Amino acid sequence: MVKYTLKRFGLMLLTLFIITTVTFFLVRMLPGTPLANEEKLPAEIREQILQQYGLKDPLYIQYFKFMGHLVQGDLGMSLSQNGRSVNELLSDRIGPSAIIGFQGILIGIVIGLLLGIAAALKRGTWVDSLASATAVFGVSIPNFVLAGLLSYWIGVKFGWLPPALWGGYEYTILPSLSLSVYVIAQVSRYIRTEMVEVLDQDYIRTAKAKGLAWRKIITGHALRNAMIPAVTVLGPLTVNILTGSLVVENIFGVPGIGNLFVESIMVNDYTTVLGTTIFYSILFLGVTFIVDVLYGVIDPRIRISGAKE
């Protein structure tokens, strides 16, 4: 188990290294320079700025310098925001992103679970049809459309919630909802399929023969077993939340990392683009790692066979 974990960890670092390297060179191929919008600057000042940020060095030197700092956890200075480091920018922006991302996943998992369980228990009834309609709807409607609709109807037309921007708690609701719909769709579909299968198992009959109440059988015996395969989707769901946040944060004007990412791409802020990419990669790799560990926690058979190795 320890050996396996270490190997997984090594692979994670390698993946991160490749992502960083590729991104480093890719952003340099973007048209324009970080100074594109400041062309009116006198030539010597431009030279001076480029010099100051180390952009005059040959590309490979810049690469090694960047990697050297990265190893120490330093993502460098932002090219667009005067005198601020990328680390600072990220830590400033992480709050709003974390709130809407976390709420989005939470709402998605809770509603998805309930919907999936209800659909499995009421197979072939209107509940089941409603759940599968929701799933199709959630998977097929892009979240920029959904975010726009929510902002317009609930925010502008009805005025129930603020349509955009960032303030008190009420500002988090619409962005979180926009992010959660895809999660609801995926989780409910998975849970429904697994529940239907689990409910057919012999051990459910055993539980029933013991005289347990139906509710207890569902929560105590069926759900845990149904959740094992559903844990797999947590990885892809996180990715979806991350990519979704790029769009959703921009539509609602949430000052989060997704917003920062898009802004920095537009102004060719190389270091910030790189820093954000690295941040996202670490988050994603971390989640997949945790999912693998979670497997063992939920299913004792995996835990034990792993330990014997």
Place this chain on the structure above:
Amino acid sequence: MKPILEVSDLHVTFRSEHHEVKAIRGVDFTIHEGEVVAFVGESGSGKSVTFQSIMRLLPQPPANIDKGTILYNGRDITKISETEMQKIRGKEIAMIFQDPMTSLNPTIRVGKQIAESLMKHQKVTYQEAKDRAVELLKMVGIPSPSERVNQYPHQFSGGMRQRAMIAMALACSPKLLIADEPTTALDVTIQAQIIDLLKDLQTDTGSSIVFITHDLGVVAEIADRVAVMYAGKIVETGTLDEIFYNPRHPYTWGLLASMPRLDQTRDQDLASIPGSPPSLVNPPVGCPFTARCPYAMKICQEQMPETTKASDSHQVACWLQHPDSPKVENPIVSRR
């Protein structure tokens, strides 16, 4: 002996959009206190369905009890609510299933699976229930029970799992234990151990046991009485001796003749009953065994035979019992 379970005229049908399967077609029997009754018959004869419908374990729909009464201690349990039924399941009537590999929940510790039943029916705390689970595991012969109680089913061998299932079923000292092919999925040496265990427990607790099996060797080991089922009906019922040494129904003859014997030589083929049971989508009007019966007459096809008494305890549903029928001798040599 006091009757504990009286079933009469039980009809169970599985309905889907396209067809109906009449799985149980009028079954009557009585189980008395402290007796072991074996239900035998080939796959699909309705042995398991009978008892699963008594326990209301079959999903409804598709399964449905169309007709019949099921008296448990004199009370008709077809009429009671699901909540009432939950108080009977596990506490009054408990069940052991065929496959101990799949009948235990893989993600819950064995001790907890046993404790659940106790907590539900005897309102004890988790700790008390768990202590009792250790005693139960010890009672069914599981070594180092206090460690085993915290293990998961996959850490148990097949025989151990079936012992754990038995411990689970006996947790609340049920008055009736239904063992649905408890030894079929186990290898032969383990089978013998499980049967011995059930026999010992039966002697100790005095509960009644229904033993569903298609293995007549097992029946001879454990049963007081035997009911032979075929195509959703009980075709013959009697004491163990009556069924083994004085069988009356040609199907029972066939079953007994199909038992492999030790004195058989290598070049003798194993006996079997040719053909297969009728489809229960459109069950035959007459005796369902007609198509496979070497003694079938015209009437067998047209009308279901009445149940006739060969003795007070021995009943047969076969036209050969009719006084006007030709006399057919039991072709099997019965030996003690």
